[in-house]
Amino acid sequence: MQATAMKEEFVDPVCGMKVDPARAAGTSEREGVRYYFCSPVCKQKFDAAGPGEPVAQASCCAGAGEAPVQMPATPVQLTLTRKSSAAPANLKGAQHAHEGHAHHAHVVGRQGQGHAASAEESQAESYRTMMRKFRFASAVGVPLLLLMFAEFVPDWRHALMPYHRLVGAVSAVVTLPVLAWSGRQFFESAWNGLRNHNTNMDTLVAFGTGAAWVYSTVAVVAPRLFPAGTTGMYFEVAVVVVALILLGQALELRAKSRSSTALKKLLELQAKAARVIRDGKEIDLPVEEVVVGDTVLVRPGEKVPVDGVIIDGQSALDESIVTGESVPVDKKQGDGVIGSSVNKTGAFTFRATKVGADTALARIVRMVEQAQSSKPPIGRLVDKVSSYFVPTVMIVAVLTFLAWFNFGPEPVVNHAVVTMVAVLVIACPCALGLATPISLMVGVGKAAEHGVLIRNGEALESASKLRTVVLDKTGTLTKGRPELTDVLPLAGFDEGELLRLAAAADRRSEHPLAAAIVEGARARAIEVGEPEQFVAVPGHGVEATVEGKRVAVGNWKLMARAKVSLSEFEELAARLADDGKTPMFVAVDSQAAGIVAVADTLKEDSVEAVKALRSLGIEVLMITGDNERTARAVARQAGIERVLAEVLPDEKAREIERLQSEGRARGGRLVGMVGDGINDAPALAQADVGFAVGTGTDVAIEAGDVTLVGGSLKGVVTAVEVSRATLGNIRQNLFGAFVYNVLGIPVAAGVLYPVLGLLLSPIIAGAAMAASSITVVTNANRLRFFEPRPGGEVK
Amino acid sequence: MTTTNIIVTLFGFGVIGWIVWYFWLWQGESVAAAGVAGGVQVVDVTVRGGYQPASIVAEAGRPLRLNFTRREASLCGEEVVLPDFGRRAHLPENQPVSLESLPREPGEYEFTCGMNMYKGKLIVR
Numbered sequence: 001m002q003a004t005a006m007k008e009e010f011v012d013p014v015c016g017m018k019v020d021p022a023r024a025a026g027t028s029e030r031e032g033v034r035y036y037f038c039s040p041v042c043k044q045k046f047d048a049a050g051p052g053e054p055v056a057q058a059s060c061c062a063g064a065g066e067a068p069v070q071m072p073a074t075p076v077q078l079t080l081t082r083k084s085s086a087a088p089a090n091l092k093g094a095q096h097a098h099e100g101h102a103h104h105a106h107v108v109g110r111q112g113q114g115h116a117a118s119a120e121e122s123q124a125e126s127y128r129t130m131m132r133k134f135r136f137a138s139a140v141g142v143p144l145l146l147l148m149f150a151e152f153v154p155d156w157r158h159a160l161m162p163y164h165r166l167v168g169a170v171s172a173v174v175t176l177p178v179l180a181w182s183g184r185q186f187f188e189s190a191w192n193g194l195r196n197h198n199t200n201m202d203t204l205v206a207f208g209t210g211a212a213w214v215y216s217t218v219a220v221v222a223p224r225l226f227p228a229g230t231t232g233m234y235f236e237v238a239v240v241v242v243a244l245i246l247l248g249q250a251l252e253l254r255a256k257s258r259s260s261t262a263l264k265k266l267l268e269l270q271a272k273a274a275r276v277i278r279d280g281k282e283i284d285l286p287v288e289e290v291v292v293g294d295t296v297l298v299r300p301g302e303k304v305p306v307d308g309v310i311i312d313g314q315s316a317l318d319e320s321i322v323t324g325e326s327v328p329v330d331k332k333q334g335d336g337v338i339g340s341s342v343n344k345t346g347a348f349t350f351r352a353t354k355v356g357a358d359t360a361l362a363r364i365v366r367m368v369e370q371a372q373s374s375k376p377p378i379g380r381l382v383d384k385v386s387s388y389f390v391p392t393v394m395i396v397a398v399l400t401f402l403a404w405f406n407f408g409p410e411p412v413v414n415h416a417v418v419t420m421v422a423v424l425v426i427a428c429p430c431a432l433g434l435a436t437p438i439s440l441m442v443g444v445g446k447a448a449e450h451g452v453l454i455r456n457g458e459a460l461e462s463a464s465k466l467r468t469v470v471l472d473k474t475g476t477l478t479k480g481r482p483e484l485t486d487v488l489p490l491a492g493f494d495e496g497e498l499l500r501l502a503a504a505a506d507r508r509s510e511h512p513l514a515a516a517i518v519e520g521a522r523a524r525a526i527e528v529g530e531p532e533q534f535v536a537v538p539g540h541g542v543e544a545t546v547e548g549k550r551v552a553v554g555n556w557k558l559m560a561r562a563k564v565s566l567s568e569f570e571e572l573a574a575r576l577a578d579d580g581k582t583p584m585f586v587a588v589d590s591q592a593a594g595i596v597a598v599a600d601t602l603k604e605d606s607v608e609a610v611k612a613l614r615s616l617g618i619e620v621l622m623i624t625g626d627n628e629r630t631a632r633a634v635a636r637q638a639g640i641e642r643v644l645a646e647v648l649p650d651e652k653a654r655e656i657e658r659l660q661s662e663g664r665a666r667g668g669r670l671v672g673m674v675g676d677g678i679n680d681a682p683a684l685a686q687a688d689v690g691f692a693v694g695t696g697t698d699v700a701i702e703a704g705d706v707t708l709v710g711g712s713l714k715g716v717v718t719a720v721e722v723s724r725a726t727l728g729n730i731r732q733n734l735f736g737a738f739v740y741n742v743l744g745i746p747v748a749a750g751v752l753y754p755v756l757g758l759l760l761s762p763i764i765a766g767a768a769m770a771a772s773s774i775t776v777v778t779n780a781n782r783l784r785f786f787e788p789r790p791g792g793e794v795k
Numbered sequence: 796m797t798t799t800n801i802i803v804t805l806f807g808f809g810v811i812g813w814i815v816w817y818f819w820l821w822q823g824e825s826v827a828a829a830g831v832a833g834g835v836q837v838v839d840v841t842v843r844g845g846y847q848p849a850s851i852v853a854e855a856g857r858p859l860r861l862n863f864t865r866r867e868a869s870l871c872g873e874e875v876v877l878p879d880f881g882r883r884a885h886l887p888e889n890q891p892v893s894l895e896s897l898p899r900e901p902g903e904y905e906f907t908c909g910m911n912m913y914k915g916k917l918i919v920r
Contacts, residue, residue, distance in 0.1 A: 122887065126868075185868060192844020192867055197821045200912050387912075391818040395811050402807040406800050 137243035144236035274305035313348030435733030443726030459705035467669035484520025580633030609713035874909030
């Protein structure tokens with residue numbers, strides 16, 4: 001058993017390394033359990049922590065228990081197992097421990113990748129095999145199908161008559177390999193399912209095709225056993241069903257094989273190396289070897305390796321990776337920095353406070369993982385149906401047998417057996433099996449035509465049930481970069497002059513707000529000149545000499561520094577802030593000259609999309625890390641009433657979860673989330689349907705279920721409309737398929753026999769099956785004419 | 796009605812009763828989790844047309860490890876989900892995959908395949 005195989009391996013409860021007890025650097029006993037350690041440092045830390053303290057537990061087996069336990073490492077869990085906190089004072093010991101950690105991380109990483117690669121490979125292989133099986137089945141099925149149609153033409157039917165048994169015998173021989181090879185998985189799965197008291201789609205396929213083949217073969221071999229008019233053959237039905245269902249499964253598999261590597265990608269975004277100052281010397285270390293308490297140096301353009309607090313220096317940091325906010329944040333001594341954010345302007349040193357598995361980025365990885373794994377599974381409609389359908393058909397078949405046996409004409413046994421099998425044959429899931437995959441194929445294709453990529457059938461099914469959609473603000477609802485919105489000169493200046501001076505002063509600045517002003521000026525056909533002198537004041541703005549005038553452009557602090565009277569600005573600034581805009585004050589020769597305002601504006605079609613969603617009966621919410629005032633302003637412009645503002649990045653997923661439980665309480669109302677940033681990834685994974693804006697990060701795209709290629713929110717409207725249309729279509733198909741079954745089964749059972757003397761004649765059975773399939777395919781094709789409403793035309 | 800008719804009819808209804816019981820009423824036997832060193836409860840679960848065992852009894856408050864092995868080519872059981880514990884895993888064919896959790900509260904928890912077709916029950920006492 002498993003347990004014996006694992007007996008010899010133990011895991012260091014501190015660092016998570018596998019330890020061979022024979023080579024352990026130390027052992028310790030607690031509560032009757034013996035623990036083995038990779039290094040003396042780990043043992044020391046373990047002994048230092050009291051029983052039940054999280055230090056030991058969190059690193060060795062996340063989420064597994066209160067007390068430290070011995071557990072073999074599993075690749076799934078230990079991707080980020082580096083526990084921080086060895087004291088840098090004990091440098092030698094710490095380094096030893098880190099060699100161990102680095103080694104461990106390496107091994108685990110490799111295992112993880114190997115696992116992903118082999119999963120991808122095996123899926124690709126399964127797809128190829130399925131397609132080969134499909135081609136074989138259709139190579140046999142299509143000629144037989146044509147032959148069957150030929151029988152509908154009376155003249156041809158007559159011509160074929162003498163060869164009827166020969167054709168049947170040949171058909172029986174050529175179709176057997178199709179069932180045995182192409183259809184093998186259905187029979188295996190049905191058998192395994194039956195042994196486990198389960199019936200599913202596969203049971204239905206196996207039952208139907210198997211019954212059809214056996215019935216037809218017996219009709220060929222011993223036609224005399226059959227009552228007159230019932231020696232029909234259904235070989236083509238068996239193989240065509242196998243072929244079509246294989247095709248559907250293969251297509252589904254291909255869609256699925258774009259499996260998620262989001263987590264891997266997220267980790268690749270981490271800085272690889274860190275420059276650490278130890279014993280007064282700068283040393284370059286792999287990021288895994290940075291410990292809490294290390295002093296880390298970051299220069300402009302570099303990534304911050306781990307989380308920490310600035311000790312010295314100041315800079316603007318692009319934290320968009322974690323917060324989603326595109327505008328760099330000014331940081332100075334004492335401010336916290338986030339690992340993987342990009343240092344834009346100045347050099348600084350910081351003290352590492354969180355490393356390895358504790359950093360903000362690592363937490364996001366864990367949250368995505370957690371959210372994906374806690375998504376409730378969605379049973380497919382057709383599988384649910386078949387779990388009732390198969391046993392019901394079996395019961396009807398038995399009842400049919402009993403009725404004929406007790407009340408039927410002689411020979412009773414023959415009649416009873418034939419009608420019983422006929423019931424199973426006509427229940428063959430031709431249309432039932434096709435109902436879902438065909439509509440899905442058409443629906444997903446239709447959505448793709450409109451720039452909406454839906455990952456799988458489940459996402460489509462969920463999208464049709466959305467009643468709440470949460471929109472991320474930055475980059476989703478808005479363009480995600482600041483733009484010049486207002487130019488408000490005070491007396492003595494005109495708009496053009498104010499903007500010309502401000503833009504020229506800002507020209508050399510690398511700050512995105514400055515860039516927005518320069519770009520805005522150019523867009524208004526203003527020539528932006530070169531400043532003669534230029535000083536960027538970090539955290540304040542810029543001062544420059546332009547056209548011989550001293551021009552200052554910046555925030556309140558800059559104005560205060562330049563001793564510019566602010567009284568004239570106050571009212572204007574408050575109004576702009578109310579509109580969610582960032583006012584930049586302009587002073588010329590120490591006189592207040594006006595305000596240029598910059599804001600992250602709405603995408604052109606956001607308002608229409610919100611309106612269209614609401615007209616579909618969907619409640620629209622906005623979520624953002626921004627302050628309430630800015631958030632309200634943007635929401636008002638977009639026409640959104642409910643706003644979740646000041647939500648920290650790692651709380652977004654929790655907000656979604658809260659809305660989901662709120663939705664469940666109100667009767668299964670599903671919640672969708674639309675976002676673009678890495679910080680949105682956990683929320684996208686958590687939501688019932690995650691819509692990733694195609695212009696956003698790869699990680700968000702892979703965490704989402706639906707990708708909006710163009711980046712327009714109208715894609716959400718299209719996705720909902722297409723999915724509703726498709727689901728409606730599937731329901732019609734299932735209904736249609738059922739009608740045929742409900743009509744066909746009684747005929748097969750012989751209900752018409754007392755009145756018309758009619759048993760399951762091949763013509764009726766064949767026509768019913770063909771008609772039901774044609775109906776389903778035709779109905780699914782109706783979806784091709786589906787056109788989403790243009791978002792603007794909302795009544 | 797002859798004796799044969801009566802016997803066959805009764806037999807037929809027996810078959811119907813059996814179908815109803817077998818597919819709709821059947822509840823699997825429970826298997827108790829075995830303990831290993833370190834206080835971890837372990838159960839090996841085979842995935843093949845369903846979960847064997849489909850019903851697992853475990854003790855509350857002790858870490859539980861479920862070793863899933865998918866022994867079929869069919870993709871149905873490819874994913875296993877423990878919704879209440881927020882655990883989901885991909886099961887490659889014939890490769891054991893361990894899922895660990897700490898059941899704290901006594902009660903009945905479900906584990907299912909990715910599409911909610913295979914169902915298993917975890918009874919925590």
